[in-house]
Amino acid sequence: MGPMKKISSKTIGRALIYLRTLDGLAKQRWRYVSSGQLARMTGLTDVQIRKDISSFRKVGTPKVGYKIADLKRTLEDFVLQENVVHLVLFGVGNLGSAILKYPGFHQPKMKLVAAFDQSASKIGKVVNGVRIYSMENVPHVVHRTHGDIGIIAVPKESAQEAADLIVLAGLKGIVNFAPASVTVPKGVRVKDIDFTIEFLSLFCDVRT
Amino acid sequence: MGPMKKISSKTIGRALIYLRTLDGLAKQRWRYVSSGQLARMTGLTDVQIRKDISSFRKVGTPKVGYKIADLKRTLEDFVLQENVVHLVLFGVGNLGSAILKYPGFHQPKMKLVAAFDQSASKIGKVVNGVRIYSMENVPHVVHRTHGDIGIIAVPKESAQEAADLIVLAGLKGIVNFAPASVTVPKGVRVKDIDFTIEFLSLFCDVRT
DNA sequence: ATTATATCGTGAAATTAAGAACGATTGTTC
DNA sequence: GAACAATCGTTCTTAATTTCACGATATAAT
Incomplete structure (x- = not known):
């Protein structure tokens, strides 16, 4: 987790896809999701997803994945802050x-x-x-x-x-x-x- | 002008922008256009435009640019062939x-x-x-x-x-x-x- | 003719994006 | 509590894309 890097617009675009997916999962009462599951749902690769998420300074837990509510909040904060x-x-x-x-x-x-x-x-x-x-x-x-x-x-x-x-x-x-x-x-x-x-x-x- | 290379989808996307621009110019009775002019009109760079065009095997004439009618036909043939x-x-x-x-x-x-x-x-x-x-x-x-x-x-x-x-x-x-x-x-x-x-x-x- | 100049075409360098490999960590099972 | 399995984070490689640099060529001017 190096120093704050600039986040590319491609990564931001994918973050919005993750956000969309997480919203759907939250509605279905999921609590955790792994990079592999997200990969299957979005058509991207698990490595890329992990890399994107780590660039947002968010950490998951091995063997479990990411806590959906937390990940969602992190992504929202990052891409939108509290703006409309x-x-x-x-x-x-x-x-x-x-x-x-x-x-x-x-x-x-x-x-x-x-x-x-x-x-x-x-x-x-x-x-x-x-x-x-x-x-x-x-x-x-x-x-x-x-x-x-x-x-x-x-x-x-x-x-x-x-x-x-x-x-x-x-x-x-x-x-x-x-x-x-x-x-x-x-x-x-x-x-x-x-x-x-x-x-x-x-x-x-x-x-x- | 090397052997037939695969043309990337990015290049094809830009070719369609060129085509759109050339159509407009042809309507205004332009006959020739240079990569620099196209660059200004499309917001891309002149080098990229020349490279794209050369990948379609189309040559322009130095000091003059490209003959619009020819370039248009080449691009159309390439991206659409005679398909609908x-x-x-x-x-x-x-x-x-x-x-x-x-x-x-x-x-x-x-x-x-x-x-x-x-x-x-x-x-x-x-x-x-x-x-x-x-x-x-x-x-x-x-x-x-x-x-x-x-x-x-x-x-x-x-x-x-x-x-x-x-x-x-x-x-x-x-x-x-x-x-x-x-x-x-x-x-x-x-x-x-x-x-x-x-x-x-x-x-x-x-x-x- | 010679020179000047605008423009082209393209190989090489630089940048950017994606993918593979692998050690590290956490939970699970016996 | 030791061994295992799943998943993470990160570095290193590889591939794709863009930009740079520069030689070549056609027209125009003197």
Whole structure:
């Protein structure tokens, strides 16, 4: 257990998978789980799981495994601390509406707090507890709702525009669902999710 | 330009980004593009782009760059050959409905060809040109529609069940939108897309 | 023609991620 | 309480990916 190392984003991604799995096990009244069991449930290897967990400074007990409640608390503390993630959505079309309804974005730890759209007919409406605002009010609304991450769900022609608004409002993270790359200043992280690309690359893999 | 090397799935993923970018440029009547320009547009580095392109056996001309039409054709040939990807959807709830409407899945190269749901009220309906079938007909319908990849958009409790059906029908690729890991036999590739995890891991990154 | 310059292609180095091996620890059994 | 089995934590290896460095080539300018 060396000195505090930087934890890679891959490890953090897997930590969230462990957390998801542990939640399920806790619901089924499990008390302990071993790296081997987690490996079977997640499709990862036991070594990798042990390595990840040890990087979070959490120790299990040989022959028994990890105490689920403790491990869960450790991971939660590490990846979320006591923060809540606030999301703001740009574009309430087909995809945007689905995002508004997605139950994962209305949890205690992650909340969708505001939506923006250009169309006058949508502005002012409240969907699933989230109000739709005009694009003109972005900085003010983002500040008031403590937004953390912006979601781009506008047509690809407006994607850069939305990204600029997000940057202007001071947000440091963007998830971009539009099928177009956007450019942002250093210090802002963009995660692209282009379904077409995800599917095609899987297809290429499979076709081997 | 060594002997034919295996092309990694990372490279293929980026090739699809290049393709998307080239399409945009072609629409704007560009004829040539350099690796540096592509780098600025995609956020990748010029070296990586050149290396990727050279792995597809495509050569550019110094001082000029790549001829867009040629590069586009090369990439298309390589990643898609003349195939069309056929997707079949499991679960027509909120997310499933959004997927049915997503325009990216009704292109010449990628088509959503069938959907399945348990609810009798949905079976038989046609949404966006796609018929919704009963879960009992999976193998037959998948075979008839030449399905390639299965999409899991059912509640997490039924995710494994859907995965089993997909495997049974002989498909080799799964995109899993349910927030639960599924286990499949060797030879079947699963790509998990858990929005909650994507957002949280971005948040962890940003908070550094 | 010669020089200058932008761009390409690629082998080598560096970085990062994953996997294998193995001693150490804890609970169990007789 | 001694031997065994299951599981952990960690170091060392191996593999994959990215970045660096630099020579080669095509166009443009003088």
